[in-house]
Amino acid sequence: LAPAHAMRTTATILFALAFAASASAFVNLPGLSLGQKSVGCHVNRISIKSAGARAPLPSLRALPFNFGKKNNEPPPPPYAGENPYRLFGVTEDAQYEEVEAAYKELCAEHTGDEKYLIKLEVMKERIYNDRLYARMKGTLKAKVKESPFDRKIRLQAKKEPWFAKVSFLKKIVKMPDRPYLTKLTLVMGAFTIAGWMSPTMSSTMMSVGFIVAFGFLYNKGTPEPRRDSSGDIGEIRPTDVKAMGKALGLCLLGAGAGFLLSQILIYSVPMPASVHPDSVVTSLVNIGAWAAAALFQASDA
Numbered sequence: 679l680a681p682a683h684a685m686r687t688t689a690t691i692l693f694a695l696a697f698a699a700s701a702s703a704f705v706n707l708p709g710l711s712l713g714q715k716s717v718g719c720h721v722n723r724i725s726i727k728s729a730g731a732r733a734p735l736p737s738l739r740a741l742p743f744n745f746g747k748k749n750n751e752p753p754p755p756p757y758a759g760e761n762p763y764r765l766f767g768v769t770e771d772a773q774y775e776e777v778e779a780a781y782k783e784l785c786a787e788h789t790g791d792e793k794y795l796i797k798l799e800v801m802k803e804r805i806y807n808d809r810l811y812a813r814m815k816g817t818l819k820a821k822v823k824e825s826p827f828d829r830k831i832r833l834q835a836k837k838e839p840w841f842a843k844v845s846f847l848k849k850i851v852k853m854p855d856r857p858y859l860t861k862l863t864l865v866m867g868a869f870t871i872a873g874w875m876s877p878t879m880s881s882t883m884m885s886v887g888f889i890v891a892f893g894f895l896y897n898k899g900t901p902e903p904r905r906d907s908s909g910d911i912g913e914i915r916p917t918d919v920k921a922m923g924k925a926l927g928l929c930l931l932g933a934g935a936g937f938l939l940s941q942i943l944i945y946s947v948p949m950p951a952s953v954h955p956d957s958v959v960t961s962l963v964n965i966g967a968w969a970a971a972a973l974f975q976a977s978d979a
Contacts, residue, residue, distance in 0.1 A: 762801035770808075777805055850924070852899060852975035859972060862894050866968040873960035880956035884963050888933055891967035896925040899977045918977065925976035929967050936966025 763770055766780040781802050788794045854862070866887055873883035896918075906912040940962040944955050 760801070762804045765798075765801055766805070768805075777802065850928070850974050850976075852973070854898070854972050858894075858898065862891075862968060862971055865890055865894075866964050866971075870961050870964045873964075874957045877954035877957050880954070880960040884960040887960075887964040888929060888967050891932075891964075891971040892925055892929045895929060895971040895974060895976050896921055897977070898971070899975045921976040921978070928970045928974045928976065932966035932968075932970030933963045934966070936962035936964070939966075 763772075766772075766777060766784070768776050768780050781798060784798055785795060788798070869883045869887040869890070873880040876883075903911045903915070904913040937959060940959040943962075944958060949955065949958070
């Protein structure tokens with residue numbers, strides 16, 4: 679009985695040691711210890727021994743199922759895979775006006791498609807954000823070194839006329855713009871040609887030309903009158919007596935200079951028989967009135 683009892687005792691010890699070893703594989707135990715000594719047992723070629731500190735069990739966060747792990751990465755922006763510049767048909771250095779024009783054109787083409795309109799709005803904001811980011815980095819370069827407004831100011835300061843340095847001439851001398859000068863020249867030229875074609879009507883053409891030049895000079899520099907839906911003038915302005923007096927005086931000055939020059943030519947230069955003296959007077963008087971209406975301004979507006 680003694681050997682049988684010894685074998686049962688040994689088997690019980692071995693089973694206890696095997697169970698403790700298998701349990702320590704799943705529970706973080708420093709080993710099966712008795713007091714301060716580690717217990718080891720060799721059964722055939724299998725060794726069960728305390729290894730001291732061991733690698734911890736794999737955490738649930740390391741598993742491929744992402745249990746308990748939060749995704750902190752931000753979601754991609756909408757329409758991240760599309761090129762907004764290609765959608766709008768503009769270059770990457772397009773101006774604000776070009777982007778806005780392309781946006782409005784696409785919105786007009788897809789009116790009623792709310793999803794597409796939202797997409798266009800998002801893509802436009804992406805373009806503006808790219809431009810802002812490039813400007814903050816200093817990589818955005820301007821197409822022009824000088825704006826049209828600055829260039830206009832610079833040219834005006836550089837080409838300041840001589841009469842601008844004289845106080846009283848600066849208030850009345852005003853160079854005309856192209857539309858005003860073209861209209862004035864055509865009207866005054868028509869009256870002058872009519873005086874040559876009909877010498878008997880020369881005095882009438884001279885008087886009408888003077889009145890027309892006076893009207894041009896009186897209204898020069900004033901804003902365009904308001905018009906109604908039919909295109910007719912629908913505004914009655916009060917009479918500016920001061921401007922009227924200045925316009926009359928300047929036209930008389932110009933016409934008088936032309937009349938004086940015509941008399942000098944008639945009496946000092948022999949004229950052909952086909953040239954009527956009244957036509958010469960009409961031409962020079964109209965030219966003097968034209969010069970007054972073109973070079974001066976009566977209104978203080």
